[in-house]
Amino acid sequence: MPTIEERYNEMFGKSVAWYERGKSLFAGGITHQTRFTSPFPAYIDYAEGPFKYDVDSNEIIDYVMGNGSLLMGHTKPEIVEAIREQVGRGTHAGGASTHEVRYAEAVKRLVPSLERVRFTASGTESTYLALRLARAYTGKTKIVKFHEHFHGWHDYVTPESGQALGGVPQEILDTVIVAPVDIAAVDDILTNEDDIAAVIVECNGAHYGTFPLQNPQFLQDLQDLTRKHGVIFIMDEVVTGFRLSPGGAQVRWGLDPDITTMAKIIAGGQPGAAVGGRADIMELMAFRDDPEWDNFGRVPQGGTYNAQPVTAAAGIAALEAIASEGINARADAMAQRLKDGLNEAFTRNEVTGHAHGIASIIHVNLGADCNCDRGLCDMPYQQIYDTMPVDKTRALRRAMLVNGVDMMGGRAFLVSSAHDEEVIDRTTAAFSQSLKDLRAEGEL
Ligand SMILES: Cc1ncc(COP(=O)(O)O)c(C=O)c1O
Numbered sequence: 001m002p003t004i005e006e007r008y009n010e011m012f013g014k015s016v017a018w019y020e021r022g023k024s025l026f027a028g029g030i031t032h033q034t035r036f037t038s039p040f041p042a043y044i045d046y047a048e049g050p051f052k053y054d055v056d057s058n059e060i061i062d063y064v065m066g067n068g069s070l071l072m073g074h075t076k077p078e079i080v081e082a083i084r085e086q087v088g089r090g091t092h093a094g095g096a097s098t099h100e101v102r103y104a105e106a107v108k109r110l111v112p113s114l115e116r117v118r119f120t121a122s123g124t125e126s127t128y129l130a131l132r133l134a135r136a137y138t139g140k141t142k143i144v145k146f147h148e149h150f151h152g153w154h155d156y157v158t159p160e161s162g163q164a165l166g167g168v169p170q171e172i173l174d175t176v177i178v179a180p181v182d183i184a185a186v187d188d189i190l191t192n193e194d195d196i197a198a199v200i201v202e203c204n205g206a207h208y209g210t211f212p213l214q215n216p217q218f219l220q221d222l223q224d225l226t227r228k229h230g231v232i233f234i235m236d237e238v239v240t241g242f243r244l245s246p247g248g249a250q251v252r253w254g255l256d257p258d259i260t261t262m263a264k265i266i267a268g269g270q271p272g273a274a275v276g277g278r279a280d281i282m283e284l285m286a287f288r289d290d291p292e293w294d295n296f297g298r299v300p301q302g303g304t305y306n307a308q309p310v311t312a313a314a315g316i317a318a319l320e321a322i323a324s325e326g327i328n329a330r331a332d333a334m335a336q337r338l339k340d341g342l343n344e345a346f347t348r349n350e351v352t353g354h355a356h357g358i359a360s361i362i363h364v365n366l367g368a369d370c371n372c373d374r375g376l377c378d379m380p381y382q383q384i385y386d387t388m389p390v391d392k393t394r395a396l397r398r399a400m401l402v403n404g405v406d407m408m409g410g411r412a413f414l415v416s417s418a419h420d421e422e423v424i425d426r427t428t429a430a431f432s433q434s435l436k437d438l439r440a441e442g443e444l
């Protein structure tokens with residue numbers, strides 16, 4: 001019986017040559033740090049619905065789903081058509097466009113806290129702009145972020161985000177306070193430190209909910225605390241936006257952030273993102289017919305591709321589907337079916353572990369179980385760290401790939417409305433087989 005690695009090498013053989021070409025072109029051979037997979041990545045040729053197909057023509061059930069941007073699966077016809085139509089009508093307006101207005105209206109319809117919106121080209125730019133706005137509004141410098149929470153790759157959000165710190169200046173590190181996920185500790189920080197502009201939080205917990213927050217209580221407490229201390233409350237809804245509910249985490253849980261950052265689903269699979277929030281904060285970006293303000297006081301924002309018409313067209317199509325087609329309910333139901341199937345697979349194979357998660361994101365803890373309700377897991381964070389080290393998530397991802405499924409980071413499933421019952425049941429069978437394969441190799 002060949003090993004998992006031998007099967008991987010055989011199944012994805014044609015990818016090796018692409019990886020060799022990539023290595024001579026890209027630092028580390030790849031173009032996004034999470035695309036690193038050992039021994040080499042599978043190179044994808046095309047994708048459709050819940051599937052993607054690599055250069056060896058393997059059909060892979062996809063749960064990476066554009067790093068969470070494709071809540072409706074690949075190639076949803078309405079989005080494809082909207083993009084196709086717009087490409088022929090010009091890809092860049094080089095000025096204000098009707099698209100940006102309709103796009104912002106589609107966003108606001110789903111997320112009522114957004115009194116004003118600005119578009120950017122990525123989630124990283126959105127969190128960067130949100131922090132700049134908070135500093136300008138409060139006249140304060142420091143920001144509070146949470147341990148392990150990921151908000152992109154700019155300097156201010158890199159500390160303790162699961163990323164290395166190479167090249168990040170000490171002056172910037174000195175402006176970032178990393179808080180434990182503990183409301184009393186946050187209260188202490190906000191009480192004892194008076195130069196804090198904002199608190200930013202990944203709404204479902206670090207790394208798209210791998211380390212879950214006990215919500216809605218945690219976010220509600222955080223909102224109350226920021227109000228009490230006069231600090232800007234930034235909900236980073238890059239992942240949770242339009243997924244936890246059509247209006248994101250804030251609508252699901254009745255929250256009212258000062259600023260919200262959004263990306264991924266908002267742009268229908270195109271490169272696009274947004275920042276929105278209270279008018280009095282956002283208006284700090286506006287021109288005022290006052291040269292002193294306009295040139296020296298205003299919060300600046302550029303961005304060649306902000307709300308470019310193709311992104312806007314795709315985003316509008318995606319948001320209209322979310323508003324009217326029951327996309328979230330469908331994806332959530334498929335996720336529930338998958339979660340049940342995964343937990344049954346653990347039991348049937350007598351492997352310790354469990355699957356949990358809310359809405360359409362499922363997390364897997366291989367090697368650790370707890371008494372959670374399989375929704376919001378309350379396992380201690382240290383135990384999550386200890387049971388899912390990188391070599392184990394890589395091993396699980398590889399085992400699942402040879403069984404025809406791609407998991408997000410080897411520890412999560414981002415389910416879409418394009419995954420149907422048959423695909424979900426195939427995934428459960430692949431997971432069960434992967435547990436057997438890993439056990440045969442002594443990995444479990
Ligand atoms: C919560 C969160 N914020 C921000 C970002 C950064 O977004 P982008 O990759 O579009 O720059 C991500 C990316 O995964 C994210 O998960």
Ligand SMILES: [Zn+2]
Pocket residue numbers: 354356369370371372373374376377378379
């Ligand atoms: Zn649990």
